[in-house]
Amino acid sequence: MEHPNGDRLKTALLLVAISGLGLGLVFYFTARGDLAQIIWFASVVPVLAALLVEILRSLWRGEVGLDIVAALSMSAALVFGEMLAAAVVAVMYSGGTFLESFAEGRARREMWDLLARVPRSATRHRDGGLEEVPLDDIVPGDCLLIRQGDVVPVDGKVASASAFLDTSALTGESLPVRVDNGGDAMSGSTNASEAFDLVAARPAKDSTYAGIVRLVEEAQRSKAPMSRLADRWSLGFLAATVCLAFAAWWFTADPIRAVAVLVVATPCPLILAVPVALVAGLSRAAHFGVLIKGAGPLEAMARTRTLVLDKTGTLTDGRPQIVSIDSHDVMASGEILRLAAALDQATKHPVAQAIVAAAKARGLSLPVPMQVTETPGEGLTGQVQDRSVVVGEHRFVVGHVGGAEAEHPALAAGSVLVAVGIDGRLAGHLVMADPLREGTHRMLSGLRDQGVERILLATGDRQEVAERVSQGLGLDGIRAGLTPDQKVLLVLTERKHGPVMMVGDGVNDAPALAAADVGVAMGARGAAASAEAADVVLLVDRVDRLGPGIEIARSARRIALESVVAGIGLSVLGMVAAALGYLTPVQGALIQEVIDVAVILNALRALRVAPAEAWAPELPASGTNTNPLQGNQA
Structure with missing residues (x-):
């Protein structure tokens, strides 16, 4: 998550750059060009200083990025007296970083909604009365009053006749879910009807919602392999930019052409499009109840070629x-x-x-x-x-x-x-x-359409049980009677076919989840160990959510690549035009900013990815209550 001080600094630098550019233009057009030059210089220095500090921090971490191109372009413009161009670049660079921050904030909105809904206190029954207590004071066995509109603060069991819970923030389910007396209520859901009593099952810090919040915070701090790949590409782009700028100066003896080339390359779509698209994908997946712990697992999820499924509680319902x-x-x-x-x-x-x-x-x-x-x-x-x-x-x-x-x-x-x-x-x-989960046939067929080439069943159960359960599913292999270490070996062996995704829910699945390229845990009823070891947690107890998750991951990665390829291609064309003298430094900066805005807007398309209707749940069986006023059976 972007630190608030970082956001404020970006905003301040943008305001300084815009004010300096505007005020300098006023003096320039009133025949006070000398003052305009001074004002432009003064507005560029803070932006350049902040940029140099960031570059030094990156170098200290062993990272070389395209911020160096921005520093070179502003420095070269100042050295060769192109103050207006330097001021325009300062505005464009600070504007680009501000826009990137704004776009990532927009993309994280679904996750922030989860964090903003964290309750701070709860109403507890005590000695015939009610008292408001901090969440940390709640212990298992406490009876809590959950009023209409309240967020359920801890995992527990419904002590009233029934409750109607809105789980949309956790699972994407649009209709309230009915939970009868003695049924489990997930923390983080909202009471959509009359007040009910809840008996706490575990402390707040160990509840589902607290775990989700921790996973979200981890996701926001992550950096995707694709982003690191963009950093590696940036070395080549940096070298090409410097060589082209030097060649333009060498063959024409005009340093302004070199400045123009550097300006056109600042900032670069590589450092804007990838993080925005992937964070947008994380946010969109969370809306469908698929919590991906970071942009790295999302990028790996998009490349999955082999799927290994546990049986009990994953492929089957786990409840006889x-x-x-x-x-x-x-x-x-x-x-x-x-x-x-x-x-x-x-x-x-x-x-x-x-x-x-x-x-x-x-x-x-x-x-x-x-x-x-x-x-x-x-x-x-x-x-x-x-x-x-x-x-x-x-x-x-x-x-x-x-x-x-x-x-x-x-x-x-x-x-x-x-x-x-x-x-x-x-x-x-x-x-x-133990019945097969609803929608399993449709899900596996859809995953193959998404590019999953091998689907295997891995279980500790007997061979005949595994064969009966998987009959008609068209699996590529069944591995039965496996111990936890044998599941790990299976995952490692399957890597020869490409990235492996492992799905499980029990403690015995945790080692295999950790060993897989992408580990997916059934978070609704699964063991805490498996959720901790996994890269992805399904917040709703339905394995068919894998389909939308993989589709969103693939779409986000594709959009990121499209943005990078289009942005870099347009930037290279602009650099060539600047080297040939067709663009001045100011014109180059304006064109590059148009390119940057375009790639960011394109990257935000990942927020609107709509999973195919094929992933929609099957129609409820006859007699199932689907009246939204009455809720669904849990």
Whole structure:
């Protein structure tokens, strides 16, 4: 992020240069050319001094940039008495840097919106009343009141009947999202309806929004490889400029032509177009819920050729869902689910929580279980409304209900079987599976259209499970049974095909994310370690956001290259014209400024990149609530 003092200095230098040029012209046209020369000289010196300081700082860091051309052109104009040309160059250079700063600020608007929305305090329930407390005082378990229009300050669970949250600033979702009682509320979202209570799940500093803000700040401090490439190109451009200026002076014995050549080359589109286009791309991607940690990862994202996908929680939803309920008794399937879910309320096991969620989604009333005993990794026993209930693995349940081991349904690879015993009999089975994420087929097809040549599945799960999940996706390879270090080796091996992007969500994916050219983490529910190791974080729990992210990255990089090629080409033509005597130094400065403004405006086109409609989410299934007044099911 540009420091405020830096912005003020650029503004002050521009005002000094413009005032000096204007006042000098007044004296010049009133026959006081001597005073005009002095005023022009005085207005150029501060700009040149600030430029020399910046050049020395760059050289100290080992960087050689095109600011040297600007310093040479102003210095040469002063030495050879071209005060007006020097004043015009000072205005054009300070104006160019100011315009660049303004353009980058415009491009960062989406990110600044995130930073500006950081809440400073929260309203906490305490002893029957409400108190306003700083965010740092909030601890897990605190009950907070989130009023209409408030930004959710910490991650937590909704304690009221429901909440309607506007997540557009985080994910780009245009409609409010409904979160029912017990559902997760992401910090940084806005309460779009009536006030609700929230139970804090973690401290503010560890919440999703605080992490997002840190990532944004990192992104704003970054410098893209393409920008460094522009610095390397600048050496060649600097050498060509100096040689052409010297040749024009040598063959014509006219130093003013050399001055004109230097002036036309100042400032250069290389130092203006690239950062503006890439920062605009970062901002545009953030609007769609794709937080890219810097211009470097964005440029690498645009060059991705191989995509490696984790399975659980990335390619699949990561949350088992009930696909069928098989009753072995006269009991109805709904009653089997109700009693099983009621008992499962007593454990945090992900399969049990999925059963509870399925029962609540069907509107079933779940009584409080009593006398619950949990055998880790096997199942639970307990009393539900005076009925003895056992839920867990098939052998575990059969062992408790007695009798011969009953047949259980044939399972497809990757499915989970949960047996339910009621009052000493095997009542039935819940068949569960981890479904493929919605829109995955369309996303993978679209990524191939974007230039991704190889798509691989990398998972620690069994081979048969991986094959079943990926059936029909047209993947180029499946690597199953991988340990974290084997995932890293796979990423490194695939680099022979080009830049590699790795997508994952778990702690075990963090090493591979760090090893990839571009690591992408599922930030909504993924592990903190994977988000920390990744270069890109998907703020919404949908892997299909990869499509818009890559499309925006490619568009931003293409726009940056277009701006550079067009700008450099026009600058070279102007330099040749100046060397041949067709342009005076003043005319050259004015023409170059037109070129610079044009390339900056072209670079800002990256703010208007509209991802293809092919990335739009699929139509909701029948019965899904899409009324914006009622919100969507979380």
